[in-house]
Amino acid sequence: MLRPADIIAELERGYCEDGRSPSQADIHRWTAGARDDETQLYDDIGAELARGYHERRYSFDFCDRVVNDLYGTMIEKQFNDPQPSWPKLFWSVYEAFDAGEFHRKPDKSDDPVAEFTDPEIADIVQSLTRCAEGL
Template sequence: MDVMKSGSLESFARSVVDNVVSAIALQDLCAVHSVGMLALLDQLAGHIARGYSTDVWSFADADAAMNHLWAFLCSQKDFEIPSYFYSVYEAFDAGEYCHSGGAQDVSPEERYTKPLIEAILGSS
């Protein structure tokens, strides 16, 4: 896979917007970056969050990528959830739907995701 030869977080993250996560490709990326899977998932989450906060990534693409990474993680036997990854996943998840009692004149993305991502990035 050409994506893996470059070792690019951006290329890999973009590849999972519309596709399921390849375990082999993810393991190859871990090897390229000399990190374990949990550390790489945190790096990918941070990369996606930074891309979203700078308008390089749309909400739809960032949310889709995080959902595919989440689905992959949950499909693994005895999986662990990296805390940073989970906080980014939750921030995008919060923007997917209108919350009960929430103002209907503001999109969930604007009300929840944007401030959560800014807080996450500000604390890292």
């Protein structure tokens, strides 16, 4: 299985060079065909996106596009071949970016990214850090 940072770099190149979104074939290649590794792959990508966004290595727009594209890939796969488990960490990251997609005020004077995405991602990263430290 490829490292999440390598997958993100591949996505950045694909988005920039030819506007290509990830496909089921990409997921298969990234996991070396191991179906059981897909849930872990999504969670690992989610963790990398959360950390990278929190550290300002990745933009909101990039992360939001990745999670939306991968979510679409997951849903497509669920219709055709239900998976044993849903990637919980990825889902939390997806929801954090989704929360920043739309304004809540009619005049759009609010900043949903700062108000919702940033603190949710900070909480996710803090949780990941505590887990890594064994706390």
